[in-house]
Amino acid sequence: MTRCIAVCSIGSVDKGILEHIAKQISTRCGLICEIYPEMERPEYAYNVTRCQYDSRPILKRLIQYCKDDTKLLGVTQVDLYVPILKYIFGLAQVGGGCSLISLHRLCPEFYDQPSDPALLLERAEKTAMHELGHALGLTHCRELHCVMYSSTSIENTDFKNPDFCPTCFELFKWYLEI
Ligand SMILES: [Zn+2]
Ligand SMILES: [Zn+2]
Numbered sequence: 001m002t003r004c005i006a007v008c009s010i011g012s013v014d015k016g017i018l019e020h021i022a023k024q025i026s027t028r029c030g031l032i033c034e035i036y037p038e039m040e041r042p043e044y045a046y047n048v049t050r051c052q053y054d055s056r057p058i059l060k061r062l063i064q065y066c067k068d069d070t071k072l073l074g075v076t077q078v079d080l081y082v083p084i085l086k087y088i089f090g091l092a093q094v095g096g097g098c099s100l101i102s103l104h105r106l107c108p109e110f111y112d113q114p115s116d117p118a119l120l121l122e123r124a125e126k127t128a129m130h131e132l133g134h135a136l137g138l139t140h141c142r143e144l145h146c147v148m149y150s151s152t153s154i155e156n157t158d159f160k161n162p163d164f165c166p167t168c169f170e171l172f173k174w175y176l177e178i
Contacts, residue, residue, distance in 0.1 A: 003069045005132070006034040010058060010076040010100070011041030017103065018075060020121050021128045024162070025073070028129065029176060039065065042078060055080040055091045055100060062098040071135050072098050073128055079104040089127050089151055092134035099131035105154065123154070126162045133168065136175040141168050 007022050018035055026033040039061070045053045058074065066072040080088050080102040089106070092099035106123040108116045129147045141148035144156075146165035151157040164172050 003031075004034065004067075005029060005031050005071045005073070006036045007073045007075060007128075008036035008062075008065075009038045010062075010074045011078060012038065013075050013077055013103065017121060017124050021073070021075065021124055024125045025128065025132060028163075031176070036065075036072070039074070042076065047081070050081060051079075052081045052087065053078040055082055055088060055102075059091055059093060059098060059100050062100060063093065063096070066097045068097075070097060071132065073132055073135070074098070074100040075103065075124075075128070076100065077103050089157065090131040092131045094134050094139070095137040096135060099135040101127045101131050106157070111154065119158075122162065123157050126157055126160060127151070129162055129164075133164065133172060136172060138164075138168055138171055138175065141165060143168075 005025055007018055009018055022033040022035055042053055042058045045057045047054055062072055062074045082088055087105060090101035103124060106127060107120055126147055133148050138148050140150045143149060143165045144159060145161045146168055147160055147163055148168045149160050
């Protein structure tokens with residue numbers, strides 16, 4: 001049974017964004033979502049050729065940092081990748097305790113759009129719920145509006161809801177209890 005959910009910033013992250021994510025998680029899960037102390041900026045994961053950060057060693061550190069019955073979501077500002085993809089919005093240990101999201105490509109400024117704090121919060125919330133869903137054991141959903149729909153572009157993220165479809169929601173509640 002999941003007793004506690006926590007978020008922590010990896011390198012510096014806007015406090016308001018972290019608090020928003022924690023609040024949304026706790027509302028949906030009916031559990032307290034704590035904010036853990038900030039972890040160091042992940043220079044150990046920097047790839048000079050790609051000018052991006054390898055998400056895998058970062059997730060590994062989160063796993064080491066995480067206590068047994070806690071689901072821990074790391075939030076970072078750095079641009080993440082996995083070797084087979086150009087970039088990722090987030091990564092999770094499916095059915096494990098930990099997940100990770102990047103705000104880098106969620107910022108409208110990344111797409112040469114004007115700054116929009118409300119849009120950034122909405123995208124961060126959707127990405128966080130998606131990765132937390134994976135960490136609990138959920139896989140991708142074909143329903144375009146479901147938060148478990150796989151986002152391969154920011155348009156996918158903007159199109160979907162911050163909530164689970166009825167089927168995913170049932171599974172989500174079930175996974176939270178086991
Ligand atoms: Zn996914
Ligand atoms: Zn779904």
